Amino acid sequence: MTVEFLSPVRIDTVALRRSLERREAGAVVVFEGMVRNHHAGRSVLRLEYSAHSMVAEAIWRDLQAYARAEFQVSAIRARHRVGELGIGDCAVWIGVAAAHRAPAFAACQWLIDAIKRELPIWKREHYADGTVEWRHDASAALNVAI
Amino acid sequence: MTVEFLSPVRIDTVALRRSLERREAGAVVVFEGMVRNHHAGRSVLRLEYSAHSMVAEAIWRDLQAYARAEFQVSAIRARHRVGELGIGDCAVWIGVAAAHRAPAFAACQWLIDAIKRELPIWKREHYADGTVEWRHDASAALNVAI
């Protein structure tokens, strides 16, 4: 089994980046999703992520295999946080190493889109007005086959 | 004057990344161009970068201003090495923070394309067969207006 995709503790972005070193790779593209202090015009204080871990890990392995087959890349690494996060915390980290930059950008962008669309992960936002809401984004309801 | 874009010493990627922290930014996209051990089927041992520094710094300021106006981004940071580099060294680092991921990806990709096309920087590759060559890529000769 591979290292797990979901992380209940702070994502070690420096170690992840280091694990992408490849002598043949001329390009590394990294995407980091951070907890930001606003959503749809509302002020956000903090949030929680919950996941169906077993399914999320399985789909992540499928996405990674698909990206390796589809794009000319040397290495892929990613983590997604679960649990409680504060503003500025890293919620998701995706890194792609490749010989050339075009496939590195394409794979990284495809992976974050697929993660947001496919993985059974939910965020619960705590707003400055005291309300707390699970987000179930309508656009994410579309079941797009990979 | 801003901090300089060209760096004669190792690029401190961790410090650059940290300087992109923004509470309103939900997305950070980073591109790193690394020295790879091959070019056009030939084995590369190391390389040097030379630049027309004054022009490179001036054009970089123009590119950055253009990207800030064109894309919805919060912050942009970048460095390009000059001098001698080994395999695996970071040659260029570009980081973009934005509220949303689409403009962060678009701006980062536009910036590396523009840097490669517009800036007066040249690499000299040392090959495993003992030859040393300045690279003057034909495709980079096109003077595309930004």
Add this chain to the structure above:
Amino acid sequence: MRVTVLYFARMAEIAGCANEIVEKAPASASALFDRVSDRHGFGFGRESVRVAVGDRMVGWDTVLRDGDEVAFIPPVSGG
């Protein structure tokens, strides 16, 4: 036939639990969803929900087996 049903996020909040055992479960995933939806009133239509059995996403016409772990996946918001 007896299956375990898993709930997440707003669905878990409405059900008041993260999982429950359903005895005499219907044969298909869709019929199971209709049954637990009637009981809990989730407010999510089947067109916006996906279903997983074990670690795999499956179609609504999937036939369930005794002991299956069935998860209903409301619209996601990861990333």
Add this chain to the structure above:
Amino acid sequence: MRVTVLYFARMAEIAGCANEIVEKAPASASALFDRVSDRHGFGFGRESVRVAVGDRMVGWDTVLRDGDEVAFIPPVSGG
């Protein structure tokens, strides 16, 4: 009129220097390029070279002034 001309990369290698002073320089950037190209035999046509005066990229028909620092920019390979 006297200008300083800067060379880079392969052009500097061919010229044997990174800069030189040109006395009685012609009035335009293009004429200056033709003159130094004739002298050094760079092998780069004007269609593949750009020109900068000071810290600015300029057109080939730019009129030069005494004391200008003129750089000829062969195809680049940064990044």
